[in-house]
Amino acid sequence: MQQMDFDTWIEMPGRLTDQIIKLEDKAEKLRTVAADSAYRLNPAPQKATPTGSGMEKMITMAMDIDARVKTLREEREEYIAEITELLIGLENQNHMDVLIMRYISLCSFEKIATKIRYSKSHVFKLHRDGMTEARKL
Secondary structure (H helix, E strand, O other): OOOOOHHHHHHHHHHHHHHHHHHHHHHHHHHHHHHHHHHHHOOOHHHOOOOOHHHHHHHHHHHHHHHHHHHHHHHHHHHHHHHHHHHOOOOOHHHHHHHHHHHOOOOOHHHHHHHHOOOHHHHHHHHHHHHHHHHHO
């Protein structure tokens, strides 16, 4: 993977998840439009097969997006493995927990505070201190 600063690196699972969600939504819309077009051309469900260059193009685009999503998922899993390996090396369990919830589980600070039963301001402090500790590893 390319060289990047620590903050960008640790945020990659979230960024990749956002990309995956957007691409999956786009692929689903393409499939829906293609299926709707096929149905309008041939309303008998058993005969509703994609025909015509427009529908074929939409299906091909959706398949290309599926391939890209697969690649992004694999890349995300690599980042998660690397980040998890680093974070389990933190000495402070609270720092590790907060950073894992934030960057691996993709929880909001509010959700983290609720889960660990600390105030949001204390979670921010744990996050800041955890990031400082993690950058030193």
